[in-house]
Amino acid sequence: GAVVSQHPSRVICKSGTSVKIECRSLDFQATTMFWYRQFPKKSLMLMATSNEGSKATYEQGVEKDKFLINHASLTLSTLTVTSAHPEDSSFYICSAQTGVGQPQHFGDGTRLSIL
Amino acid sequence: SQKIEQNSEALNIQEGKTATLTCNYTNYSPAYLQWYRQDPGRGPVFLLLIRENEKEKRKERLKVTFDTTLKQSLFHITASQPADSATYLCALAGSSASKIIFGSGTRLSIRP
Numbered sequence: 600g601a602v603v604s605q606h607p608s609r610v611i612c613k614s615g616t617s618v619k620i621e622c623r624s625l626d627f628q629a630t631t632m633f634w635y636r637q638f639p640k641k642s643l644m645l646m647a648t649s650n651e652g653s654k655a656t657y658e659q660g661v662e663k664d665k666f667l668i669n670h671a672s673l674t675l676s677t678l679t680v681t682s683a684h685p686e687d688s689s690f691y692i693c694s695a696q697t698g699v700g701q702p703q704h705f706g707d708g709t710r711l712s713i714l
Numbered sequence: 715s716q717k718i719e720q721n722s723e724a725l726n727i728q729e730g731k732t733a734t735l736t737c738n739y740t741n742y743s744p745a746y747l748q749w750y751r752q753d754p755g756r757g758p759v760f761l762l763l764i765r766e767n768e769k770e771k772r773k774e775r776l777k778v779t780f781d782t783t784l785k786q787s788l789f790h791i792t793a794s795q796p797a798d799s800a801t802y803l804c805a806l807a808g809s810s811a812s813k814i815i816f817g818s819g820t821r822l823s824i825r826p
Contacts, residue, residue: 605757633813642803642818643758692757700807702748703814705757 600626603695605706613714614685620678620709622693628673629695633703634666637690649676683713716742720804720817728825729796735789735820737804744806747780748814749789752801761802762789794824 602625610618622632631650635643647663649655649670657663665687667679676695680687690710694703721736737747746765750758764771764780764787771778777790791798801821807814 601760603757642816645813645815648813694757700746702760702763704760705750707757708755710755 601702601704602626603693603704603706605693605709607709608707609710609712611712611714612683615682616713618680618683618711620680620691620693620711622676622678622695622706624674624695624704627695627697627704629676630673630698631696632670632676633694633696634668634676634678635692635694637692637708643692646678680711683711685713687711688713716740716815718742718804718806718815718817720802720820722820723818724821724823726823726825727794729794731794733791733794733798733822733824735802735804735822737787737789737817739785739806742785742806742815743782743808745808746806747778747787748805748807749776749778749787750803750805750816752803752819754801758803791822796824796826798822799824 604623606621634646637643645658646661647655647657649668651670651673655668670676690708692708694705696703717740719738727733748763749761752758762778764778775792779788801819803819804817805814
């Protein structure tokens, strides 16, 4: 149980392209979903927290107009990297949580490479 | 500022031995602490959660301790196997918020 599917697993695209990443909880309803960014051999850095039906809460230093988050249902959240540039290249991971104090269940990440 | 330190960036041990990983934190009063396993190119997988009022938790070959006085958690894998080789992350969360803060991880290698 507690499976989170993240798609696509890898994206390679040209600078200036917008990229959408989907995160789905397959067998449970997620009240809260999180989006992280991870650099090689570094920890996960929280980008934003999203609750179904409300606006995402972004961490300090994360541009909300750059990283658009939509959490339209209890099983789906999307992250759109708008007008991506090479410095946006990274490993993006989503997670879903059923409630406060519960473990987070992670997707397998999306490797984004901007040329 | 809040800080989480996983003391060893890498740990190499012989198969069959007990692996012990350390997680220390400062300027934080977590309500609970979690341990995750992450394999290369994959998302973290939840292993264990321990709350502030719990001293120890076990799951099969895994054991976690939580000392709020020392501000430290220890993560043990007994009878370690090469398949246990991975990066292990500790994460803390406060009771007033659902977001958690991750340590940088310890890369564990179990040699046959």
